[in-house]
Structures are given as structure tokens and as C-alpha cells.
Amino acid sequence: MKPWIQKHGFKLTVSLLLVALAISLFTWFNQGPPLPVLKQAPDFELSGLDGGKVSLSDTNGKVRLVEFLFTNCPDVCPATTYNMVKLQNELKKDGMWGSKVHFLSVTFDPERDTPQAFKTYGDKMGMDYNGWTLLTGTEKQTADVAKDFGVMVQKMKDGGFVHTVTSLFLVDQQGQIRKIYTMGEEMDNDEILKMIRQIAGSK
Structure with missing residues (x-):
């Protein structure tokens, strides 16, 4: 030989x-x-719809898509959630939903987005709560969490909000932010789905 x-x-x-x-x-x-690591996502503790405390780190080991919104938003927020539901449905086909990928939506309008109102919004949009957590808290708590992520929120006199449109974050299994997306109609679902699959399949 x-x-x-x-x-x-x-x-x-x-x-x-x-x-x-x-x-x-x-x-x-x-x-x-490979997607670069932008920075470590700030951990936080807010309230789930049942009143229980939920931290971002509770879902470590999964790829996360973190959305900041208010349900009375007339345009960008519902368009974003609609696109996220489409992503959810594709990830369910892959068998990744809930097991490898988890979505979190944080409202910065907790006065109007009560747990019941937030749940009604989620049901109407078609969220699957096996892999999607809706989070609330006091107005200060949710605004502070948004600020920690780099999302600027300002409450208007009419009770509405203006906020940074780059309010959608791709967080990996270790809690690192890998991508920040523009919300609404400018979302490229194919690109986001590819990035989620890339990270989810890398562990």
C-alpha cells in the first residue's frame, strides 16, 4: 500500500x-x-400575558426575532407582525417553530395594550403561541427595554407613538444580536428566513 x-x-x-x-x-x-455579531442583546424581564415574569434569556438556545410595537399603530407595526406570521408559517413547515426559533413582541403602549387587548391582536394576526411570546410591563419598563435595544420611542399628545423603524432584531442562541431589520413593508421575508435558517442550523 x-x-x-x-x-x-x-x-x-x-x-x-x-x-x-x-x-x-x-x-x-x-x-x-456568516452573519457578524453586532452586540450582545440586553437581557430584560417583563410580564407575559398571564402576569408571569419572562426574560429574554429564558429562550436562550433558540434563535429569536424580537419586535417592538404598539397595537394601535396604523401602519408599520401591523405590517411587521403580518410578515412575522408569514415567517412563522414557513418555520412551522421546517419543524423549527418553537423548538429552534422563538418570536417575542414587546408593546411600549401597555396602558391600551392590556393582556386581553394584546391577546386579541395576536389572535387576529394569526400568532402561534407555541413559539411566540407577547410581553408587557409598565410604560417606563417597556420604554427602557426598547431604549436598551436602541429603539427610540416618544409618546404623542394623542396617545400614539413615534418610534425608530429599525425595531426588529435577530438574536442568536447565545443572546447576540446578529441583524437589525427595518419594519413594515420594507421587510424582505426571504432574506430574513434565510438568515434564521442559517443561524438555527449552525448549532
């Missing part, structure tokens, strides 16, 4: 390297380059 190895070893090594390169290029073009 030795002479054969000596004779063919170099060709075999080159062949294996070419195969490895081909696999890497295939992964690159189909999944894209």
Missing part, C-alpha cells in the same frame, strides 16, 4: 481539498456568508 499512497497521496489530498472548497462555495452561495 505504501507505494500507492506515495504515488497517489498528493492527488488524493488535492481532490479532498477541492471537494471541501466546493462544499464551502455551495454553502456560501445558498446560505450567504
